[in-house]
Amino acid sequence: MANRSHRNAGHRAMNALNKAGQKHSSDALVNADASARTKHVYEVGDCLDMLAKIPDNSVQLIVCDPPYNILLADWDDHANYIAWAKTWLAEAERVLSSTGSIAIFGGLQYQGEAGSGDLLSIISHMREHSKMLLANLIIWNYPNGMSAQRFFANRHEEIAWFAKTKKYYFDLDAVREPYDEATKAAYMKDKRLNPESVEKGRNPTNVWRIGRLNGNSLERVGHPTQKPAAVIERLVRAxxxxxxxxxxxxxxxxxxxxxxxxxGRNSICTDADPVFREYMTKQLGFLRAEGLLNSVRQYDVVEGLENLDPSYEALTPGIPEAAE
Ligand SMILES: C[S@@+](CC[C@H](N)C(=O)[O-])C[C@H]1O[C@@H](n2cnc3c(N)ncnc32)[C@H](O)[C@@H]1O
Structure with a gap:
């Protein structure tokens, strides 16, 4: 089938700007003060209660890895999945800034196992009921996983990246992959290629080969579906x-x-399970153990939005409306 990614509205707008030699208006944001002290709030509670406390157009990125009715745990059970999901999807759209994005994790392989929820049903709901643009369907391809006898063993999950508007922020340079020395040397000699681009490295594409966390991974804090930091890092940087x-x-x-x-981003994180507090303590312990952060980045962590002084504004520092 022909590649129709050029028909994607977001891609078209970005390509038009690039061809005209113009910078995207969100490029100005890259120069935001990277050394400022960051704020981090966490809460135990329902997603909708937290969302209700967040102002409109105030969040740049939502990392969204929802439960999918596959009965992995008590939280993984919703009788009418989409009726529930559409409430937080609408709230997510409201709180995102015009340059903002949501990255929704999921897969198609669980469909029908225990209910109506999977990433396909979310994407199809968004197509009909949301103005957000599907910028990429990222394939997270992992080399490690369960074996299978009656079908091909699964080695991928998907991440649907929706942008709130076509003015979405995207920093490709922050996530480029360096070429190996031999490839780089060969590309540098190739007159058709721009040496500056070769120097920056390659676009990591929408297929990300990153291992899942093994049971004995040092990153693990005990959560059954913990995602690797490397996957989250790429989303946050880009x-x-x-x-x-x-x-x-x-x-x-x-x-x-x-x-x-x-x-060096601010964050708001919430989870309905009270064990989340213990996981946060472990994550913060890892950061302290790594040591380097205290000298490089200054940050405050508080439990409960109401304990953030002076107010939520600290979390939404002057997100400018991107120009037309
Ligand atoms: C798939 S897991 C997220 C894993 C996470 N991305 C990570 O890498 O560690 C889904 C989480 O949603 C939480 N959850 C389920 N229903 C919730 C709700 N209504 N509000 C807030 N959190 C909820 C569960 O407790 C569970 O930890």
Whole structure:
């Protein structure tokens, strides 16, 4: 089938700007003060209660890894999945800034196992009921996983990246992959290629080969579906900028908070399970053990939005409306 990615409205707008030699208006955001002290709030509670407390257009990136009715745990059970999901999807759209994005994790392989929820049903709901643009369907391809006898063993999950508007922020340079020395030397000699681009490295594409966390991974805090920091890091680096706010209302292991601290973003994380507090303590312990952060980045962590002084404004530092 022909490649129709050029028909994607977001891609078309960005390509038009590039061809005209113009910078996207959100490029100005890259110069935000990366050394500022960042704020991190976490709460135990329902996603909708947290969302209700967040102002409109105030969040740059939502990392969203929802439960999918596959009965992995008590929280993984919703009788009418889409009726529930559409409430937080609408709230997510409301709180995102015009340059903002939501990255929704999921897969298609569980469909029908225990209910009506999977990423396909979310994407199809968004197509009909949301103005957000599907910028990419990212394939997270992992080399490790369960074996299978009656079908091909699964080695991928998907991440649907929706942008709130076509003015979405995207920093490709922050996530380029360096070429190996031999390839780089060959490309540098190739007159058809721009040496500056070769120097920057390659676009990592929408297929990300990153291992899942093994049972004995040092990153693990005990959550059954903890995602690797490397996956969250790539989303945070590409789709948010220093000083902006990242929200995760199904925060699970707290990995998003940890990555936000490391990357100089603010964060708001919530999870319904009280064990989340213990996971956060472990994540913060990892950061302290790594040591380097105290000298490089200054950050405050508080439990409960109401304990953030002076107010939520600290989390939404002057997100400018991107120009037309
Ligand atoms: C798939 S896990 C998220 C894992 C997380 N991304 C990580 O890497 O650690 C989904 C999480 O959603 C939480 N959850 C389920 N229903 C919730 C609700 N209504 N509000 C907030 N959190 C909820 C569960 O406790 C669970 O930790």
């Amino acid at each position: 789709l948010s900028y220093p000083g902006s706010t990242v929200l995760d209302f199904f925060a699970g292991s707290g990995v998003t908070a940890r990555v936000a601290i490391q990357e």
